[in-house]
Amino acid sequence: MRHHAIHDSGAHFAFTDRWGGVSAVPYEELNLGGAVGDDPGAVRANRAVAAGKLGLDPADVVWMNQVHGKDVAKVDGPWGDGPIPSVDGLVTATPRLALAVLTADCTPVLLADPVAGVIAAAHAGRPGLLAGIVPATVAAMTSLGADPGRIVARTGPAVCGRCYEVPEGMRAEVAAAEPAAWSETSWGTPAVDVTAGVHAQLAAVGVRDRRHSGICTLESRDHYSYRRDRTTGRLAGYVWLAPPDGPGAGEE
Structure with missing residues (x-):
């Protein structure tokens, strides 16, 4: 698993790859998605393994039921036995909680x-980019006292703009909403670069400290890709805050 932490600020970000878990083919190994057909026991075990490697309590990790929309839920604690809300963004000011987002080509935004x-986590695929999940998530953070100029943004592995082929009409629709997402495949056909669109939307609302993963999920066999494999697992991105000497400090 890849774990990048900004030690002096207390902000921690992590993105998983597919290895180190217990799921069987075709979900091998570290599938963290609970709605893709994998054995629920394996998913629970994988979530415990991933949290443990990050110094987190699995019970403090909050997930969402992602639906490619723009709704953001404010989180005050774990969902417990209650329903998991159908949203594509989570935001919290509650200490000790970690927020998680599942992807297999879409752009995870931490x-x-x-x-x-x-802190906040968002799921930005092509529909979410169009719907405005990224500015909606930043707005939800601002409502809790965040300042866009202080926000640190990290996006994780996702299908790249040279691989995400779409019909010309779809590219035109996306580019009309966010010109930065216009792209072309490496073989010369219309494409969409969701991650570029996400970063342009973040910049437009004043988020300056931004980095993105150089990993394309479709190209990388170490990552799940729905476009490549259809029946497959899900990666996760995690964000949490901790003091510099707290859990996860010193890891990279």
């Missing part, structure tokens, strides 16, 4: 304002 103690 955000933190360590000064305000506010």
Whole structure:
């Protein structure tokens, strides 16, 4: 698993790959998605393994039921036995919680304002980019006291703009909403670069500290890709805040 932490701010970000879990083919190994047909026991075990490697309690990791929309849920604690909301963004100012997002080609967006103690996670595929999940998530952070100028943003492995082929009409629709997402495949056909669109939307709302993964899920056999394999597992991105000497400190 890849774990990048900004030690001096207390913001921690992590993106998983597919290895180190217990799921069988075709979900091998570290599938973290609970709605893709994998054995629920294996998913629970994998979520415990991933959390443990990050120094997190699995019970403190909050997930969402992602639906390619723009709704954001404010989180005050784990869902417990209640329903998991159908949203594509989570935001919290509650200490000790970690927020998680599942992907297998879409762009996972992790955000933190360590000064305000506010974090967020968002799921941005092509429909979410069009719907505006990214600015909606930043707005939800701002409502809890975050300042876009202080927000640290990290996006994880996703299908790249040279691989995400779409019909010309779809590219035109996306580019009309976000020109930065216009792309072309490496073989010369219309494409969409969702991650570029996400970063343009973040910049437009004042988020300056941004980095993105160089990994394309479709190209990387170490990552799940729905476009490549259809029946497959899900990667996760995690964001949490901790003091510099707290859990996860010193890892890279």
